[in-house]
Amino acid sequence: MSRFHLVNRVGQFFVLCFLVFAMIGCGDRIAPPADQPANVRTEIAEVIARPRRRTLTGEYRARIQSDLSFRVGGRIASRNVDVGDRVEPGQILASLDTLQPVADVKAAQAALRSAEAAQQDALAEAERIEKLLESNSASQAEFDNAKAALLIAQGAVEVAKSTLANTESQLLFTDLQAESAGVIVARQAEVGLVVGPAETVFTIAEDGDREAVFDVFPTHIPERPVDDIISLKLVSNPNVKTEGTIREIAPSIDPASGTVRVKVAVPDPPSEMKLGASVVGEAQFRPMDVVQLPWTAMMRKGDQASVWVVDPQNQTVSQRVVEVESHQSGVMLVTQGLQPGEIVVVDGVQLLHPGQTVNPMQTPSDKSTLPTGTNP
Template sequence: MRRLILLRASTRHAPWRVFGLLIAGVLALSACGERETPEPPARPVLVVTPADGAGSGVAAFPGEIRAREESALAFQVGGQLLRRHVDAGAHVRRGQVLAEIEPNDLRLQQQSAQAQVAAAEAEYARARTDRDRYAALVDQQLISRSQMDAQDAAYKAAQSQLRAARAQADVAGNQAGYTQLRAPRDGVIASREAEAGQVVAAGQAIFMLAGDDGREVAIALPESRIGQFAIGQPAQIELWNRPGVRVSGTIREIAAAADPQARTYAARVALDGDALDEVALGQSARVYLSGDPSGGILQVPLTAIQPGAGDAKAVWVVDRATGTVHAVPVQTGAFGANTVPVLSGLQPDALVVAAGGHLLREGQRVSPVDRENRPQQPERPKPVDAK
């Protein structure tokens, strides 16, 4: 009887024990879940340093590899293009025949000019003989002096006609030689503009010849910043097919006037001699030029400026030690087209977030990269030992 009462008592309290065990298990699982919550990934951000003008001090311009001397080759006379001896991409030597036009008509003109020279020579010989005979007769007083003067004039006219005929023959001979188009210098045929059988006019481009005497990068400088650049200024050139490898060069030429439509100044950046073997005509390149129109004042992009407290302005700065961002109040100057000068509040080597600042929050972890998509890895914080 006593055992039956105890059994009933233990059965009556069992549900409460089970419920307590379930609560304890849920709390334990919740605690484990909180400990295993993964840290959110670092947000990628574009950063610049104010020391380089945030792109104002070191500017990158797209360009194309060109020859220093580019010549449009054309015939000096017109005619039908008879044959073409070279193709685009061929390397040619000075004096090499590149193309020919039909020479028959010009050869006939040359023959006609030579015939006129023969006729003028005969007329000159007759006039000279008559002059000598008239000179003997005038000494004997058999003819008048006026007749002698007329013969002298006829002799001089025949002499001038002979000179004119010979000059015409020389011109005709030169034109007959112009039926062959020859390379004026060593170089590469950059392009071909005509085909065999085509009738071409004098001066019409047949080939574009790129000389072997140097390679340059053709770029366009913006009108708003043209005062930052000058002839002889050093530059760095990076080929698009060789990222990260830069070769040296200098600005050789800047156009005196801006393009009326693009409002940019055409410029040429000459590559140093050591780099000539590494480039090919038509390659794309990026030219880096340094300039500081602000007299050393730090610059940041307009997109880096964020609203601060009241009317103040701020920028997000990446903490190199922790990899987190913090809002830093700054004092700015007059806004430019793309950048704004920072008068105070920033260090020259600070990593300033240049884009996407409106998506950040104080203390957020970020992954900074520069304009060339190269990671700017900050120092990783040391792990804290759990106690």
């Protein structure tokens, strides 16, 4: 490299260093750029009435369902009805094997005849001793013993009569009869099965009032429906519809399922609505006042939902904790935390900080498509 080129390179280096130090020295005299307001889109909070409803699936059944069972145990010899059959009072539904009960009745009858014969012998002996006593041919002790034997024989006859009546009733109880008119809705036993006393064999839905039964989680019943009216329709055929009224809400929660049983009286059921059918019940509740906002407006403050609210006086934002009832169809429904007329940021919330100045651009909101509250 020539000397000329070396001098040229050294000169360029000194010129570059001079420019750098000159810029550093003048830096404290350059004013920073002003903080520009953030452009955000906003909506004005408007309180609107949101319709609410709940739909649940339940079972249509008779208001009174009775479990039928034999009063005595034994082996089922015959069954005369099946599920879905209609029965009338006094109709024999099933029968037990009568071999053993009949043998018990015959044994009780024989025991009664034996006791009656013994009673006659004791009576005759007592009368004989009494005549001998009158002629001083028998002692008073002998007569007393004869009377005691007669009393024992009379007691044995009463016991035999009671035993016979019990065995005869046991024989009558081998027939299971319907106590009221209705429809068989369940069968728990078959021919040949040995059942015990009071063991359920049939379940009968008695004629009379009908109802729909729902097992509902407590969170699905925020309050009683309007006028306690429930709209009902069949799951298998939604065109079959009717209305019912809440008759009973269980006062306690079922510990096994965690649900509350709700019974809805159905005063005028359609003929197509059969016992045991699955039905859908829909309850209408009083509207709830909410503020509808796009879901993009939501932020988190700790573990709580929040939104940015614009101060109309100085155009600054503050973070406000709100209570969100639900999220539906791209919107969130706020029940607490906002007042009507407040300006809420709905777009551009990610880069904001408390006290920041914004340039709000209002977005027209369309509340005509407010979603109806349904099951969560």
